[in-house]
Structures are given as C-alpha cells and as structure tokens.
Amino acid sequence: MGVAATEYGGNENQSTDWFDAALEEAGGEAPEQYSEADGINFEALAATEPDVILAAYSGITQEEYDKLSEIAPVVAYPEDTAAFTTAWQDSTRLIGEALGKEEKAEEVISDVEGQVAQAAEEFPALEGTTFLTGTVDPAAADQIYLFTAADNRPKFLSSLGMELAPVLADNEEAQDAFYLTWSPERADELDSDILVTSATDESVTEAIAADPLLSKIPAVQDETLVVQTDEQEVLSTSAASPLSIPWALENVVPDIAAAAEQADSAE
Structure with a gap:
C-alpha cells in the first residue's frame, strides 16, 4: 500500500x-x-x-x-x-x-x-453567522482569493450552521468555480460577519491592517478576521475527510466560534 x-x-x-x-x-x-x-x-x-x-x-x-x-x-x-x-x-x-x-x-x-452537529450545539454563535474564506495577503499576486460554495472549506463552515456571505453566494461568477479572485479596490464590498484566511505567519495580519485597501474589508475593521497560520488547520478542512473533520472540530472551530461570538456581540 x-x-x-x-x-x-x-x-x-x-x-x-x-x-x-x-x-x-x-x-x-x-x-x-x-x-x-x-x-x-x-x-x-x-x-x-x-x-x-x-x-x-x-x-x-x-x-x-x-x-x-x-x-x-x-x-x-x-x-x-x-x-x-x-x-x-x-x-x-x-x-x-x-x-x-x-x-x-x-x-x-x-x-x-x-460530531459536527454536536459542535454546532456547543458553539451556538456559529448559527447564522455569515462568512467568507480564502486568502488575503498584500504581498500575494492575487491579494484576495475567495473560495466558493463548491469548495470544502465553505461546505464545512456551512455544516456548522454558518452562511456563506451573500456577496459571494449570489455572485454568478462563483457558480462555476471553486474559487475566484477579488479586486482589492472592491475590498469594502466583502461584507461578512467573519473572514477566515490562511497566511504564512502572523505578520500578515498586521500587513492587512496596514494596507490602505485590504484594511477596508469589513471583517478586518470589525476585528473578526481569523488568520490560520498552521497548515494542518488549513488542510483539515480543504482536503476534508472523516479523519480530518473531528480534528478540525477540536483545533479549528474554537477560533472561528470566538470570532463569531465577537461579531454577534458587536451587533
């Protein structure tokens, strides 16, 4: 084997x-x-x-x-x-x-x-919370890279009761691909309660906040940006499997739930 x-x-x-x-x-x-x-x-x-x-x-x-x-x-x-x-x-x-x-x-x-249903009950703030997931990085060629409903990352968050933000869920371009790029000039249109992004290290968080365009993303302004720097965390939901999902429930979901709670308390 x-x-x-x-x-x-x-x-x-x-x-x-x-x-x-x-x-x-x-x-x-x-x-x-x-x-x-x-x-x-x-x-x-x-x-x-x-x-x-x-x-x-x-x-x-x-x-x-x-x-x-x-x-x-x-x-x-x-x-x-x-x-x-x-x-x-x-x-x-x-x-x-x-x-x-x-x-x-x-x-x-x-x-x-x-197990997914049990986690959703454990973190009730996730229910109805709108999200976007992808990569946001001022140093990248494509500074904003978003995953659509076809991708396993949004599928995982949706299974917890969260909702893909309308700006992407209703986007016609997103219907035929598992990802799309987004112009930084339209960063302020990415309205969602939270945004989950992967990054090489924590310095990317500061770089996003300092960027004149990316800092206009609502989740950045609301401090509900979830930055994943652990590649296993990213892999556990992107290449989702019956083995990785329970691991993600324990190691990935708590940070997302904390951001959802913060978004909920700010309303």
Whole structure:
C-alpha cells in the first residue's frame, strides 16, 4: 500500500496528525510514501502494486485517469463534480463502494456528521453567522482569493450552521468555480460577519491592517478576521475527510466560534 507524502500541511512524518492517530489506534503499519510535489508519480505509485487507486478527492485529468487505469482500477471524483471539490461524504461513499464496505462508509458518515452537529450545539454563535474564506495577503499576486460554495472549506463552515456571505453566494461568477479572485479596490464590498484566511505567519495580519485597501474589508475593521497560520488547520478542512473533520472540530472551530461570538456581540 502506498500514499503520496503530505507536502503541504504535513507533520514531521509527511503525514497528518489525524491519520497517524487513526493508524496507531488501528495498530496498522504506515504505508509506503512517495513524493507528488511535481505531479502524479506514476512510477512510484506503480511500484507499490496497488489493487485500487483512490482519487475520489483529486483533480486528475482524463489522460491521467487512463494512465493510472493501466496500473489498477481507479476511483475518480464524480463526473458532475469539479476537481478538488468532492465532499467528504461523497468520497467516503465512493471508496466504501469500491472496497465493498458500503455499510461501514455510511456508519462513518453518520458518526462524523453527529460530531459536527454536536459542535454546532456547543458553539451556538456559529448559527447564522455569515462568512467568507480564502486568502488575503498584500504581498500575494492575487491579494484576495475567495473560495466558493463548491469548495470544502465553505461546505464545512456551512455544516456548522454558518452562511456563506451573500456577496459571494449570489455572485454568478462563483457558480462555476471553486474559487475566484477579488479586486482589492472592491475590498469594502466583502461584507461578512467573519473572514477566515490562511497566511504564512502572523505578520500578515498586521500587513492587512496596514494596507490602505485590504484594511477596508469589513471583517478586518470589525476585528473578526481569523488568520490560520498552521497548515494542518488549513488542510483539515480543504482536503476534508472523516479523519480530518473531528480534528478540525477540536483545533479549528474554537477560533472561528470566538470570532463569531465577537461579531454577534458587536451587533
């Protein structure tokens, strides 16, 4: 069995804390790893002699699918789903079906959805709070990068009772992509209770506040900007899975809930 090393958001094992914890609990052996930093490593993948190739959450092309199929049967993302937007429930069902474990897949989904519902009850301020999520960085080529409802990050926050801000939910351009860029000159239009952004380090927070355009984002002015500098936190909701979601509920949601509470108290 083999798996691509976690290049972004990986721990010292080039894995994730949630995967390692589950592996230890199951008493299993760590799978062989190979790098996909430069794209699919067909040779290294074939060397693991897989019985099946799981790519339910991926962006593989038809050409890559055909080439992978020469190695082993491939579980790709659904035809009506854009690349890298497969919901974790759909991925789990696809993998469960491929492995002949459909009932187990449904049990896992039910359990994790129950944990999400419990977290929503624990943090009632999340209910109805409007949000935007993406990256805001004065030093980036695209200073404002927002994820649409198709992306797993907004899907996760919506599952907690939050609402994607109308400025993006009603945007026609956002209907056909999992992200879009936004002009800094229109930063003041990004009206939402909170905004969740990833950054390389905390200095980006100060840079945003000092920027003459980005500082006009309502969540920046209201001090309800949630800056994630931990790559595992970002990965836990972007590449969401039944293992990462419980981890995110414990490690990601509290900061978002605190911002939601602050937004609620300011109204």
